[in-house]
Amino acid sequence: MLREAMLYECDERCRCNVCAHKCTISEGNLGICRTRKNIDGKLYTLIYGSVSSIHADPVEKKPLYHFHPSSFVLSLGTVSCNFRCRHCQNWSISAFSVGEVPVTEMSPEDVVEHARMARCAGIAFTYNEPTIWIEFTYDTFKIAKKYGLYTVYVTNGYMSEDALNEIAPLLDAANVDVKAFREEFYRNVCNASLKPVINTCERMYEKKIHIELTYLIIPDYNDSEEELREFSRWVVSLDEDIPVHFSRFYPSHLMTDVPPTPVGTLERAAEIAREEGLSFVYLGNVPGHEYENTYCPDCGELLVERKGYHVKMNIKKPFCTKCGRKLNIIL
Numbered sequence: 001m002l003r004e005a006m007l008y009e010c011d012e013r014c015r016c017n018v019c020a021h022k023c024t025i026s027e028g029n030l031g032i033c034r035t036r037k038n039i040d041g042k043l044y045t046l047i048y049g050s051v052s053s054i055h056a057d058p059v060e061k062k063p064l065y066h067f068h069p070s071s072f073v074l075s076l077g078t079v080s081c082n083f084r085c086r087h088c089q090n091w092s093i094s095a096f097s098v099g100e101v102p103v104t105e106m107s108p109e110d111v112v113e114h115a116r117m118a119r120c121a122g123i124a125f126t127y128n129e130p131t132i133w134i135e136f137t138y139d140t141f142k143i144a145k146k147y148g149l150y151t152v153y154v155t156n157g158y159m160s161e162d163a164l165n166e167i168a169p170l171l172d173a174a175n176v177d178v179k180a181f182r183e184e185f186y187r188n189v190c191n192a193s194l195k196p197v198i199n200t201c202e203r204m205y206e207k208k209i210h211i212e213l214t215y216l217i218i219p220d221y222n223d224s225e226e227e228l229r230e231f232s233r234w235v236v237s238l239d240e241d242i243p244v245h246f247s248r249f250y251p252s253h254l255m256t257d258v259p260p261t262p263v264g265t266l267e268r269a270a271e272i273a274r275e276e277g278l279s280f281v282y283l284g285n286v287p288g289h290e291y292e293n294t295y296c297p298d299c300g301e302l303l304v305e306r307k308g309y310h311v312k313m314n315i316k317k318p319f320c321t322k323c324g325r326k327l328n329i330i331l
Contacts, residue, residue: 001105003048005036006135007162014043019082019131020158020196032191033082033132034097048136050103051111052093053077053127056118058309062126062154063284065294066243066329067173067210069304070311073152074115077127078136079103083156084191085179087218091253094128108140115149122150122172131159134167141170156190157197164203173210173330175245176201180215180222181231189221198234205238210330212243214284217261217269219249228269232276240277241297241328246270247284267291280328294329296320303327 007017016023016031023031025038035047057075059068079101081094088094093101106114115123123144125137130153141151150172157176159167178197179190186194204211215231217223235242246269248261266283270291273281283291287308294304301322305312318327 001048005043008043014038034080071121073122073124074120086254124152126154157200214245216247232273236277243280298325299323
């Protein structure tokens with residue numbers, strides 16, 4: 001759906017200020033995300049309300065383990081992305097342009113009503129990068145707040161400071177996908193850069209948005225001990241209690257020649273993160289593993305037990321029931 005874009009400026013060409021690419025777009029052309037177009041000297045989004053995917057998901061699927069555990073969240077995606085990740089798990093919507101993927105047109109009011117009818121506690125924009133349709137997410141979140149629904153982004157973190165400033169007052173939580181901790185990886189695998197992602201995480205933390213980080217470990221690409229230690233130290237420098245999810249890679253999209261991540265590699269990553277001082281470390285795509293559970297970092301008490309998306313809560317307040325340690329969990 002065509003709608004004038006947020007956060008742009010035009011002279012002879014239009015400059016989009018939504019993400020860190022800061023595309024300069026000439027008449028009739030698109031930005032890197034393929035969803036924002038210069039039409040007669042104005043910038044328009046082509047995907048306002050264009051929903052490619054919509055599901056009521058457990059919030060743990062985002063993954064968010066410390067934000068309203070065991071609740072359900074209405075999850076929506078659109079078309080395309082501002083990254084070109086060779087290993088994308090959602091390439092069937094992110095790798096295509098407007099008009100190449102079936103969509104359903106929805107209004108912000110439709111989305112909120114759908115969430116309420118499905119008895120969801122919140123709304124998450126996910127599956128592909130939510131920042132590329134910030135106009136729609138912004139309008140939807142404004143209405144969601146009126147009905148007491150929580151709000152979530154599952155994001156690659158490549159938003160501009162201006163975009164974060166716009167959405168932050170309406171955004172309760174985010175899972176940021178930190179794809180590696182090397183500029184070379186971002187340049188060669190994602191057609192992007194690491195630094196803006198770091199900046200977004202730090203700004204979200206400063207703005208008191210609940211954040212959790214996902215790091216998909218790809219064999220021989222971003223799994224060195226040195227890189228994992230550097231990543232873990234950086235997270236600790238923000239807050240040792242930020243939850244980190246090391247996720248298992250499976251061959252996908254343009255990287256079908258790369259084998260799945262050995263579980264031992266994930267377990268070693270978790271050990272490294274704990275050694276560097278992280279309190280809450282989880283493993284993703286390894287159903288039934290003990291690192292799905294939440295334990296007290298001080299006394300080891302089992303606080304939240306998970307088997308896939310089945311969650312058993314052993315706490316009613318954000319404190320350890322055994323030793324009283326304060327926990328970074330929003331219930």
